[in-house]
Amino acid sequence: xxxxxxxxxxxxxxxxxxxxxxxxxxxxxxxxxxxxxxxxxxxxxxxxxxxxxxxxxxxxxxxxxxxxxxxxxxxxxxxxxxxxxxxxxxxxxxxxxxxxxxxxxxxxxxxxxxxxxxxxxxxxxxxxxxxxxxxxxxxxxxxxxxxxxxxxxxxxxxxxxxxxxxxxxxxxxxxxxxxxxxxxxxxxxxxxxxxxxxxxxxxxxxxxxxxxxxxxxxxxxxxxxxxxxxxxxxxxxxxxxxxxxxxxxxxxxxxxxxxxxxxxxxxxxxxxxxxxxxxxxxxxxxxxxxxxxxxxxxxxxxxxxxxxxxxxxxxxxxxxxxxxxxxxxxxxxxxxxxxxxxxxxxxxxxxxxx
Numbered sequence: 001x002x003x004x005x006x007x008x009x010x011x012x013x014x015x016x017x018x019x020x021x022x023x024x025x026x027x028x029x030x031x032x033x034x035x036x037x038x039x040x041x042x043x044x045x046x047x048x049x050x051x052x053x054x055x056x057x058x059x060x061x062x063x064x065x066x067x068x069x070x071x072x073x074x075x076x077x078x079x080x081x082x083x084x085x086x087x088x089x090x091x092x093x094x095x096x097x098x099x100x101x102x103x104x105x106x107x108x109x110x111x112x113x114x115x116x117x118x119x120x121x122x123x124x125x126x127x128x129x130x131x132x133x134x135x136x137x138x139x140x141x142x143x144x145x146x147x148x149x150x151x152x153x154x155x156x157x158x159x160x161x162x163x164x165x166x167x168x169x170x171x172x173x174x175x176x177x178x179x180x181x182x183x184x185x186x187x188x189x190x191x192x193x194x195x196x197x198x199x200x201x202x203x204x205x206x207x208x209x210x211x212x213x214x215x216x217x218x219x220x221x222x223x224x225x226x227x228x229x230x231x232x233x234x235x236x237x238x239x240x241x242x243x244x245x246x247x248x249x250x251x252x253x254x255x256x257x258x259x260x261x262x263x264x265x266x267x268x269x270x271x272x273x274x275x276x277x278x279x280x281x282x283x284x285x286x287x288x289x290x291x292x293x294x295x296x297x298x299x300x301x302x303x304x305x306x307x308x309x310x311x312x313x314x315x316x317x318x319x320x321x322x323x324x325x326x327x328x329x330x331x332x333x334x335x336x337x338x339x340x341x342x343x344x345x346x347x348x349x350x351x352x353x354x
Contacts, residue, residue: 013301013337014045016287016294020324020333028270028294030337032285032302035210037218039184042281043305045339048210051203052286055195055267059146060086060233060275061182061212065174066149067229071156075106082232083240084145088266090246091120091140098243099144106152113138114165115147115197122247143197145243150199167192167200176202182212196268206284209273213282217263217275234277237263250296250319254303258310262303270295279306293335297322301337 012034018026031046041048063085066072072082081102089095103109117136119126129136138144150164150171159170166172180187183204191203204212215222219230237244238260245251250272251264263275270287272295283302287294300319303311312320324333 011339012043012045012305013298013339015340016297016335016337018293018324018333018335025333028291028298029288030285030294030298031206031288032283032298033207033210034281034283034302034306035207035214036282037211037214037221037280039211041207043302044207046206046286046288048207048284049205051191051205052209052271053193053195053201053203053269054209054273054284055201055269055271056088056143056146057265057267057271057273057284058179058209058212059088059267060216060237060263060265061179062146062175063149063233064178064182064216064226064229065171066153067232068225069153069156069174071153072232074156075152077102077152079236079239080243081145081148082236083243085149086233086237086265087145087244088142088251089145089243090122090125090249091136091142092122092125092246095145095243095246096120096139099139099148102145102148103151106148106155108148108151108155108161110137110139112151112161113141113144113147115141115143117141124247141197143195143199146199147197165198172200176200179204179212182215183208184211206286209284210282213273213275213284214280215282217277217282218280234260234263234275237265250299253316253319254300254311257313257316258303258308261310262308264299266292266295268292272296272299274299274303276306276308279308281306293322297335298337 012032014030016028017024033048034043080098115138117138119136120140154161154164154171163169164171187202193201195201216230219227241252241255251266254264266272269290272285274283285299322335323331326332
């Protein structure tokens with residue numbers, strides 16, 4: 001890919017320091033893989049061969065079958081609905097109403113969703129719900145769009161609507177096939193667990209997750225139906241950044257600031273992935289302690305290293321080195337992503353207690 005941007009790939013950030021005053025109060029250890037469509041590593045830090053649960057960061061991959069099988073066309077899904085299939089949304093009014101409308105159009109309702117209820121992630125939306133005397137429903141779950149996508153796929157392939165979230169269900173088996181094909185791995189015997197929304201999570205090495213994201217960004221080596229499906233997903237994410245996350249969220253702000261050049265998707269436990277179509281790259285990043293603040297700060301720095309236009313602009317400058325505020329809103333410290341090469345000296349068995 002010849003995008004005209006200049007990359008500085010000498011060092012990937014592997015630590016995010018949290019400062020208070022001039023003192024480093026906390027440190028988040030980072031692993032990151034930046035991979036091209038041939039599987040070559042462009043940038044890395046940490047253990048990228050170690051399997052992780054990518055959680056919601058791979059929702060765009062999980063949505064491929066919704067498009068590729070023809071389900072999206074059969075039910076006339078809009079870009080907004082495809083974006084929500086890839087989203088971890090805030091539970092704001094537009095998120096909830098779009099999912100509700102989508103469910104109604106496929107002849108289903110909130111009762112069919114198996115993601116479970118939780119309060120909206122956006123505080124103002126949660127407050128509004130409480131003031132209205134209403135309880136959160138599965139529509140407010142940040143994964144309700146993904147689950148509606150699974151239900152749409154189940155309807156299209158004439159699979160049972162019951163148990164669509166279980167590993168053995170045809171929907172989840174199709175998703176597993178896609179993850180294997182895009183990551184280049186046999187995942188049938190990989191460690192697996194259950195995500196917060198109830199679907200299976202599969203352990204995949206960080207480098208292979210990055211490869212899958214690169215293939216989603218530039219699927220030239222994929223069959224034509226997958227190329228078309230990947231394009232629809234990228235277009236939906238780029239055109240509807242608000243639906244991917246929501247007000248004040250990292251994913252939404254970066255997609256908007258870069259004008260879709262960086263399609264970001266975050267997941268729980270400090271995972272963030274990205275597709276960079278102009279550069280032909282995929283990114284997968286994991287913070288060892290699961291801290292989202294560390295993952296977002298590190299991803300912003302990786303995008304700067306790769307020369308992605310828009311990431312260093314004033315609109316998102318606060319994402320690069322976020323400030324730590326006290327209760328009065330005063331800046332008392334911050335976060336910074338660095339390349340740490342020094343090692344803590346070995347103190348042996350000396351008694352350090354005085």
